[in-house]
Amino acid sequence: MTLLLDIVTTAAILFIVSAGLLAIFGVLEIVNFAHGAWLTVGAYCAVVTGGLGLSPWLALPLAFVAGAVLGGVTERLIVRPLYSRPQDAILATWGLGIIIGQLITLGFGRDVQFTENLLSGTIHILGTDYSLYRLFALAAAVAIGLGFALLLEGTRLGLSARAVIMNQSLARALGLDTTRIRFVTFMIGTGLTALAGVLLTPLTSVDPTMGVAWLIGSFMLVMVAGSSFGALAVACLVFGGAQVLVSTFISPILGGITVAVLSALVLRISSKGFARV
Amino acid sequence: MSDALAISPSRSNAVRRRAAILGVLALVALALVIFGPMFLSRFSINVLTRSMIYAILAITVDLLWGFTGILTFGQAAFFGVGAYATAMLLTHIGSSPTLISLALVLAILVPVVLGTIVGWLSFYYGSTPIYATVISLVFPIVVTQLIYSGGTLTGSSSGMVGYSGLPFGLEGFFRLSGISLVVVTLGALIFVRSDSGRILTAIRDNETRCAYLGLNTQRIKIMLTAVLAGVAGLAGFLYANASGVVAPENTSFVFGTELVVWTALGGRGTILGPVLGAVGIDYLSASLSGELPFLWQLVVGTLFVVMIIFLPNGLAALVSRLTRRGRGEVVAGAGPELVSEAPRHHVKMVDGPLLSIDKLEKSYGSQKVLADITLDVAPGELVSLVGPNGAGKTTMMRCLTDGKESSGGVIRIAGKNIAGMVPNQIVALGVGRKFQVASVFESLTVAECLRMARASLEAPSFVAASDTLSLPPAAIEILQLTGLDQLLSTEVSLLSHGQKQSLELAMVVALEPRMILLDEPTAGLTKAERTTIGTILKKLTNELGFAAILVEHDLDFVRDISSRIVVLHQGRLVLDGSVDEVVNSDIVKTIYSGGDHV
Numbered sequence: 001m002t003l004l005l006d007i008v009t010t011a012a013i014l015f016i017v018s019a020g021l022l023a024i025f026g027v028l029e030i031v032n033f034a035h036g037a038w039l040t041v042g043a044y045c046a047v048v049t050g051g052l053g054l055s056p057w058l059a060l061p062l063a064f065v066a067g068a069v070l071g072g073v074t075e076r077l078i079v080r081p082l083y084s085r086p087q088d089a090i091l092a093t094w095g096l097g098i099i100i101g102q103l104i105t106l107g108f109g110r111d112v113q114f115t116e117n118l119l120s121g122t123i124h125i126l127g128t129d130y131s132l133y134r135l136f137a138l139a140a141a142v143a144i145g146l147g148f149a150l151l152l153e154g155t156r157l158g159l160s161a162r163a164v165i166m167n168q169s170l171a172r173a174l175g176l177d178t179t180r181i182r183f184v185t186f187m188i189g190t191g192l193t194a195l196a197g198v199l200l201t202p203l204t205s206v207d208p209t210m211g212v213a214w215l216i217g218s219f220m221l222v223m224v225a226g227s228s229f230g231a232l233a234v235a236c237l238v239f240g241g242a243q244v245l246v247s248t249f250i251s252p253i254l255g256g257i258t259v260a261v262l263s264a265l266v267l268r269i270s271s272k273g274f275a276r277v
Numbered sequence: 278m279s280d281a282l283a284i285s286p287s288r289s290n291a292v293r294r295r296a297a298i299l300g301v302l303a304l305v306a307l308a309l310v311i312f313g314p315m316f317l318s319r320f321s322i323n324v325l326t327r328s329m330i331y332a333i334l335a336i337t338v339d340l341l342w343g344f345t346g347i348l349t350f351g352q353a354a355f356f357g358v359g360a361y362a363t364a365m366l367l368t369h370i371g372s373s374p375t376l377i378s379l380a381l382v383l384a385i386l387v388p389v390v391l392g393t394i395v396g397w398l399s400f401y402y403g404s405t406p407i408y409a410t411v412i413s414l415v416f417p418i419v420v421t422q423l424i425y426s427g428g429t430l431t432g433s434s435s436g437m438v439g440y441s442g443l444p445f446g447l448e449g450f451f452r453l454s455g456i457s458l459v460v461v462t463l464g465a466l467i468f469v470r471s472d473s474g475r476i477l478t479a480i481r482d483n484e485t486r487c488a489y490l491g492l493n494t495q496r497i498k499i500m501l502t503a504v505l506a507g508v509a510g511l512a513g514f515l516y517a518n519a520s521g522v523v524a525p526e527n528t529s530f531v532f533g534t535e536l537v538v539w540t541a542l543g544g545r546g547t548i549l550g551p552v553l554g555a556v557g558i559d560y561l562s563a564s565l566s567g568e569l570p571f572l573w574q575l576v577v578g579t580l581f582v583v584m585i586i587f588l589p590n591g592l593a594a595l596v597s598r599l600t601r602r603g604r605g606e607v608v609a610g611a612g613p614e615l616v617s618e619a620p621r622h623h624v625k626m627v628d629g630p631l632l633s634i635d636k637l638e639k640s641y642g643s644q645k646v647l648a649d650i651t652l653d654v655a656p657g658e659l660v661s662l663v664g665p666n667g668a669g670k671t672t673m674m675r676c677l678t679d680g681k682e683s684s685g686g687v688i689r690i691a692g693k694n695i696a697g698m699v700p701n702q703i704v705a706l707g708v709g710r711k712f713q714v715a716s717v718f719e720s721l722t723v724a725e726c727l728r729m730a731r732a733s734l735e736a737p738s739f740v741a742a743s744d745t746l747s748l749p750p751a752a753i754e755i756l757q758l759t760g761l762d763q764l765l766s767t768e769v770s771l772l773s774h775g776q777k778q779s780l781e782l783a784m785v786v787a788l789e790p791r792m793i794l795l796d797e798p799t800a801g802l803t804k805a806e807r808t809t810i811g812t813i814l815k816k817l818t819n820e821l822g823f824a825a826i827l828v829e830h831d832l833d834f835v836r837d838i839s840s841r842i843v844v845l846h847q848g849r850l851v852l853d854g855s856v857d858e859v860v861n862s863d864i865v866k867t868i869y870s871g872g873d874h875v
Contacts, residue, residue, distance in 0.1 A: 031407075078582060078586065081586050082585070082586065085589070086407075087346075087348050087406070087410075088585050088586075088589055090348070090410070091348075091537065091538075091541060091581075091585050092581075092582050092585040092586060094534055095538070095578050095579075095581040095582035095585065096578075096582055098574060098575075098577070098578030098581070099575060099578040099579055099582065102571045102572075102574045102575040102578060103575065105571045106571050106572070106575070110571075212531065216414055216415075216418060216530070219411075219414070220411065220414075220415070223407070223411055251426055253422050253425050253426040254422065254426065256422055257415075257418055257419050257422045260414070260415045260418055260419070261415060261419060263411075263415075264398070264411060264412055264415045267408055267411065268398060268401075268408075
């Protein structure tokens with residue numbers, strides 16, 4: 001039973017961490033290699049609220065705003081000039097990740113930081129005691145997924161975003177302000193990523209390089225999922241499940257590379273990955 | 278050189294001068310690394326030894342990314358594998374001259390094998406550039422994790438230390454690394470300027486065109502990956518010996534990204550830029566890390582981002598913009614000597630039709646784009662494929678040059694069923710394809726483009742840039758008719774639309790195919806250019822026995838040059854006959870006047 005819960009909650013955490021990257025990749029067709037830095041920024045928002053003695057829950061809106069504002073500046077200054085050079089955009093955003101990482105180091109030092117737990121303790125569920133926080137993460141993942149579904153299906157921005165995903169030049173020809181759509185999408189994506197950073201704090205240690213470890217996993221998942229949140233959810237469940245199984249029964253170290261290796265193999269077999277789901 | 282007589286004096290002088298400059302530079306560099314230790318502090322010797330080994334890696338990144346366009350983070354892993362192979366052998370088995378030699382061999386061989394596997398995974402028909410980058414990320418992660426889980430065999434997270442390798446001192450390793458760097462740099466500089474080396478740039482510019490010139494680009498990229506993995510492994514061997522310690526960080530993708538940063542800052546696609554970038558930044562990092570460790574990284578990161586956005590070709594581009602001439606302007610009259618070469622008849626002749634299509638079908642889901650197309654084409658025929666937009670003409674051309682396109686029926690070229698074949702295999706059967714939008718290599722010169730067309734027929738040199746350009750007479754005639762023979766050393770990006778179309782046609786003819794497929798070769802051309810192309814096509818088919826299939830909208834042009842006209846309408850072949858039969862038929866009039874459906 002614990003195994004099943006582990007699988008589902010691991011998938012949920014993977015989903016939370018990669019959702020922001022997927023939103024950006026789906027609409028902008030740009031891989032934001034500074035993704036890890038935004039996770040770190042979010043986590044340090046939790047450190048700041050903790051330092052000010054505020055409720056740890058306040059870190060969530062703070063991180064979203066900080067991530068989105070930072071994302072807006074980044075889109076304008078770094079990403080926009082590089083739309084026609086996606087390879088260079090990967091590199092420039094990676095460079096930005098270095099910059100953010102160093103700035104955080106200068107501000108907070110390179111040591112591991114401790115944050116207050118959002119939720120602690122366990123809950124009795126399905127015949128076993130399980131971490132309350134991991135279950136909360138599952139709920140958060142579902143909320144984020146539903147939130148995006150609503151945003152895409154139910155709002156004008158979502159409609160425009162879907163049009164841009166399907167056919168960018170046609171969308172522009174029809175008079176959609178693609179520049180603005182990209183700008184807003186990038187802000188939402190980075191805001192969400194920073195939010196994910198806060199949600200990660202109870203699960204991982206907080207230090208200036210914490211994001212890098214998560215970057216590759218989410219990057220691979222997004223490659224496999226293409227531009228579909230449904231596909232991302234499936235990929236997280238399948239690969240997250242495989243990761244838990246490998247970690248439990250073979251070796252935790254090999255578990256750490258399961259997602260990356262499986263994603264690479266899936267892409268080798270079908271270049272669209274799970275995008276058709 | 279045997280063909281020295283054919284070389285125009287100015288060019289041969291230029292070549293000689295360049296070789297002399299390269300030689301002098303190499304000697305100066307050698308002197309620097311041999312006598313350097315006398316003037317440098319212990320600290321500098323130590324750091325520079327490492328920096329120069331890293332510079333070798335930067336060269337491999339530059340060849341892959343700067344020249345061939347493959348963004349890779351994986352070179353660190355090959356480096357690490359080489360270093361670990363050395364350290365593990367010397368730790369677990371022992372150290373003797375024989376074992377050290379064995380370590381050297383393994384440090385190169387193991388990465389080459391892994392590089393072949395990584396290359397095979399990354400490059401296959403239809404693979405995307407981002408996928409190769411993905412693999413180049415996964416590979417170092419896998420290697421690093423395997424090292425972590427290797428226990429005492431790999432030293433796990435603490436790495437390996439305390440083995441005894443080559444018996445050189447501090448200065449000895451400095452000189453060894455320096456000499457290795459000079460040799461690798463020189464080799465790379467000679468290679469990228471050679472006729473083979475230009476293929477890398479051709480692949481970066483236009484891989485599809487390479488494939489349609491009969492080059493197996495996937496295999497070239499796999500081989501390049503394997504060889505450069507070996508070079509990275511050699512650097513790993515040097516590192517393991519010189520530093521006396523290997524650690525998992527040496528294999529990590531983060532180190533791989535650092536290599537890319539150095540290459541980018543130095544100037545991608547220049548070899549020397551990345552060398553200076555790697556040595557300069559690594560040395561400065563080591564010197565400044567004591568005083569302002571994080572600030573320095575911040576500066577490098579900021580510089581990198583600014584550079585990528587505003588100066589994508591790095592610092593070297595600034596320098597070469599000031600010094601280099603020739604490229605970037607139209608050069609009349611210069612370039613290699615054109616040599617007319619007798620046709621090779623490399624394609625086996627067979628009896629029967631050159632092209633035989635039987636019930637070809639192509640559908641996307643339930644949508645049939647082509648159905649029941651049956652057609653034979655014999656040598657010497659010039660068949661025009663006409664029909665309104667959306668009739669399936671271009672789709673049919675695609676099916677003829679890519680064996681994975683059709684969804685039913687059989688296409689035989691020279692008697693061979695092409696089902697499942699990829700373009701370069703079909704080109705080898707004697708097919709040349711000219712695309713609708715001129716498909717050439719923008720950053721190559723006219724002569725280099727033409728040489729690419731010959732690369733599948735005669736293996737180009739890895740060392741020399743040839744002074745002559747052998748082409749079949751028909752290709753030379755096209756060049757002369759269009760004036761391109763005067764622009765051989767002009768960069769293609771400076772040519773006009775019509776000149777590019779003519780160049781592509783000359784490239785296709787230089788392939789010596791037996792059948793040429795042309796998709797709207799006259800679109801956007803002036804009347805005069807149109808006539809020239811028509812004359813050339815007629816000559817190729819009537820006098821030289823090529824078969825040609827032409828997709829064309831200009832019915833007057835078609836009437837003038839065709840020997841036969843085939844009409845496609847809504848994916849079906851509705852008419853196949855002589856020029857008169859087709860032009861005067863009611864069906865054609867109906868279709869083109871937008872009348873009712875057939």
